[in-house]
Amino acid sequence: MNVLLFLVPLALLLGALGLAAFVWSLNAGQYEDLEGAAARALSDDDVEDGR
Amino acid sequence: MTMDVDFSTLATHGPDGARRLELALDGMTCAACIFEIESALKAIPDLTTARVNYGDRRLSLEWTAPTFDFSIVSERLRRMGYRARPFERESGERAERETSRRLLRCLAVAAFASVNVMMLSEAVWLGGDMDATTRDFFHGVSALIALPAAAFAGQPFFASAFAALRAHRLNIDVPISLGVLLSLAMSVYETLTHAPHAYFDSATMLLAFLLLARYLDCAMRRKTRAVAANLAALRAPAACRLDADGAQSYVPLAALAPGDHALVRPGERIPADGVVLSGDSSLDESLVTGETRRRSVGAGDTVYAGAMNFDGALTICVLAAAGGSLIDEIERLLDKATAARSRYRRLADRVARLYAPLVHLAALCTALAWLLAGASLHDALTTAIAVLIVTCPCALALAVPAVQVAASGALFRAGVLLNSADALERLAEIDTVVFDKTGTLTTPEPRVANAQEIEPELLMLAARLAHSSRHPLARAVAREYPRAAPLEGAREEQGAGVVAIVDGIEARLGDPCFCGVERDCAAAARDESSVIAFRHGERSAALVVRQTLRRDARDTIDALTRRGLRIIILSGDRTAPVEAAARALDVAEWRGAMKPADKVARLEALRAQGRKVLMIGDGVNDAPALAAAHVSLSPIDAAQIAQAAADAVFLGEELAPIVTTVDAARRARALMRQNLALSLLYNAVAAPLAMAGLLTPLIAALAMSSSSLIVTLNASRAGRVSAARELEGARARSPRTDGPNGSGRAGDESRDGRRVEEEEGIVA
Incomplete structure (x- = not known):
């Protein structure tokens, strides 16, 4: 079972990374406007016209 | 413009x-x-x-x-x-935003911890052949996750519990904190002594569940507040400031400083309390005092913010602390009433006050009983702690907020914005409704009262002409056909009326003398109303303009009476118009000419009789009464100070939301009680198991999460708030009951269409 000594902390580390990402996005204000974020995904203002 | x-x-x-x-x-x-x-x-x-x-x-x-x-x-x-x-973010909204962010951060940490600890715990529960070393390793890792997570995510609960204990009170957070801390402490001890059971998962799961409920509650309130602040900002008029060199600039009200001079044209509201420097006019102060008769003012008179300027342009000097006695008195009454308001004890806290000593006693008895039966001190203590863990009020703490979230969300969609968290509970308790008259039972703006007696074609023409004027009376006429096109070449004669040429014939709207029809109008003039005349060639009409009852006022009062509520009208207006309104609405109890202090005194008297009063009002003079009542509502066009004092604000031109709110609150209270009963039932089942020493962490986790889910699902039923059915029916039967909204007129349709648009724009 020695593999657990290695796998469990690894799993926790990955989880902690996710948590850190969430806290970062929260502090960056990404949850201020959930409805707008849904709509902004459809925006194509970052696409060049190709002309 | x-x-x-x-x-x-x-x-x-x-x-x-x-x-x-x-x-x-x-x-x-x-x-x-x-x-x-x-x-x-x-x-x-x-x-x-x-x-x-x-x-x-x-x-x-x-x-x-x-x-x-x-x-x-x-x-x-x-x-x-x-x-x-x-607009400026008001400090309350900013604080709310901070709280909601903090709760979300705590929730994220608690959820992360509970998921990971659960993963490890499940391995312990289900891995039957797991050796003791691995189990200890899992428990140790769980402790490393759960302890810091609880220290961080438990702060909202610990802080609140600590504050309550310091004030020698018990609230729901006391048993929660105790349960979390004890289960963590016992689990650490058990881990160190290589025992088989640890409760790290219960502690973190509990925190995650409770934080979720609190976050949703907070988020709902924040959204409501944001919408209310938007509406206020969009409605706030700009003031016309006169600079020292005589230049005019439009500034937001907040930018007006004491000593500034401001110009107020006819049809505008007074932007701030002040003294008239020059000009003569009459003011409609119904939003301030409830009085519908206009007051003439000249140089040297004190004027109050919110009064509508009727006749002439005024230059006012803004005063610092509104030297006027009226506002001072209102502020004083308001402070007193607000201080008294905080006496209310919430349902959840009342339950907690009974519940907490009970479970602590049960735990103590368990420990003593086991000791008497010859168990070791360790076994007796762990059993007692297991009782405290399993009775940690997860479902109980969710019972009320979950219903609140669902119900206030539904009310939000129905156009009612709740200001305070416990408004729903208090709304459900009411047995008396006190209405203000002016601006609440009546429309806040004057309307043409005899619209249906006038030929639609003539009225339409008058409305088109009225669109060219800013005079309050003209605007009342224009409101009959809000989308009508203004007439070309219309010209306003200051203080007299508007004139234009239509089909080659002169059309005039305004003062009866101006139109040359004094004789016809003399008959129409009555005490309360203003008469405005319209003439187009040979045809003429006298339009009676006054504040009319809101069109569903009668139906709303009937619906409230049917719900067993006692209806009272208390107005600052003179006795005669109040009596007329009361008679039209079939309300037996009414009183006019009431000062703000009289209203508060009347409410105090009702409270002394054991009555729970819902106060509905809109004026500055109603603000103390709104704060003094058990619970209060304001229409959205109310004065700012009144809206701030009210527990909820409703949108739209109708009173129907009042009935919806009362119904929704009663339903919500029923669900809250059901939920409390369900969670107590859960405790009645789980606590004996724990007392008998049969509780394992697996059973505790299953019982806690399932009871929380049941309570949450039951609460979601509060989300279905339907508009009062009988009011819908009444409206369908007779599209117009009072007021100027004749059915089948173009103006009616466009007005309703616009109102719906407005509300959807706000609520969607």
Whole structure:
């Protein structure tokens, strides 16, 4: 079972990374406007016209 | 009518010299508007950032260059069909936003911890052949996750429990904190002594569940507040400030400082308390005092913010602390009433007060019983602690907020914005409804009272002519056909009326003398109303303008009476008009000529009789009464001070939301009680198991989560708030009961259409 000594902390580390990402996005204000974020995904203002 | 409002005074300064301004936006209907607005503003020089918050219907601007001109932005928005008004975030809203962020952060940590600890715990529960070393390893890792997580995520509960204990009170957070701390402490001890059972999962799961409920509750309130603040910003008029050199500039009300001079034209509201410097006029102070008779003012008279200027332009000097006795008195009464209000004890806290000593006693008895039966001290203590863990009030603490979230969300969609968290509980308890008359039972703006006696074609023409004037009486006529096209070449004669040529014949609207029809109008004139005349060639009409009852006032009162509520009208207006309104509405108890202090005294008297009063009012003079009542409601066009004192605000021109609110609150209370009963039932089943020493962490986890889920699912039933059915029926039977909204007229349709649009724009 020695593999657990290695796998469990690894799993926790990955989880902690996710948590850190969430806290970062929260502090960056990404949850201020959930409805707008849904709509902004459809925006194509970052696409060049190709002309 | 364009005016360049100087909003730069409201911008906040960032540390890097950047300036920020937040605007409430009106007219956003779909997501495409985001891109339309942002790309249009991107082209403006000097503007660094323009970002739309679609959920809150707001736009935030940032710029650094001092050359930036705000009027370009507002002009561009106006041309695209949006209305933007800046506003200052009130401190309450800012605090709410901070709280909601903090709760979300705690929730994230608690959820992360509970998921990972659960993963390890499940391995322990289900891995039957697991050796003791592995189990200890899992418990150790769980402790490393759960302890810091609980220390962080448990703070809201620990702080609240500590505050309550220091004040020698018990609230629901006391047993929660105790349960969490004890289960953690016992689990650490068990881990160190290589025992088989640890409760790390219970502690973290509990925190995650409770934080979720609190976050949702907070988020709902925040959204409601944001919408209310937007509405206030969009409705706030700009004041016309006269600078020392005589130049006029439009500024937001907040920018008016004491000593400033402001110009108030006919048809505008007085922007701030002050003294008249020059000009003569009459003021309609119904929003201030409830009095519908107009007061004449001249140089030297004190005027109050919110009064409507009727006849002539006034120049006022803004006063610092409104020396007038009226506002002082209202502030004083308001402070007193607000202090008294905090006596209310919430349902959940009342339950906690009984519940907490009970479970602590049960735990103590368990320990003693086991000791007497010959168990070791360790076994007796762990059993007692298991009792405390399993009775930790997870479901109990969810019972009320879960219902609150569902019910206030549904009310929000129905156009009722709740201000305070416990308003629903208090609303459900009411047995008496006190109405203010002016602006609440009646429409806040005057209307043409005899509209249905006048030929529609003639009235339409009068309305088109009225669109050219800003006079309050003309606007009442214009309101009959809000979408009618103004007449070409109409010309206003100050203080007399409007005149235009229609089909080659002169049409006049205004003072009876101005139209030459004094004789016809003399008959129509009555005590309460103003008469405005209209003549087109040989045809003429006398339009009686006054505040009419809201069109569903009668139905609403009937519906409330049917619910067993006692109805009382208390008005600041004179006795005669109050009596007329009371008779029209079939309300037996009414009183007029009441000062703000009289209203508060009457409410206190009702309270002394054991009555729970719902106060509904809109005027500045109602504010103390709104704060003194058990619970209070205000229409959205109420004075700002009244809205701030009320527990909830309802949108729209009708009173029907009152009935909806009462129904929803009663339903919510029923569900809260059901939920409390369910969670007590859960404890009645789980506690004996724990007392008998049969509880394992697996059973505790299953029982706690299932009871929490049941309570939450039951609460979601509060989300279905339906408009009062009998009111719908009444409206269908007789489309018009009172007021000027004749059925089948073009104006009626467009007015309703616009109102629906407005509400959808706000609520969607």
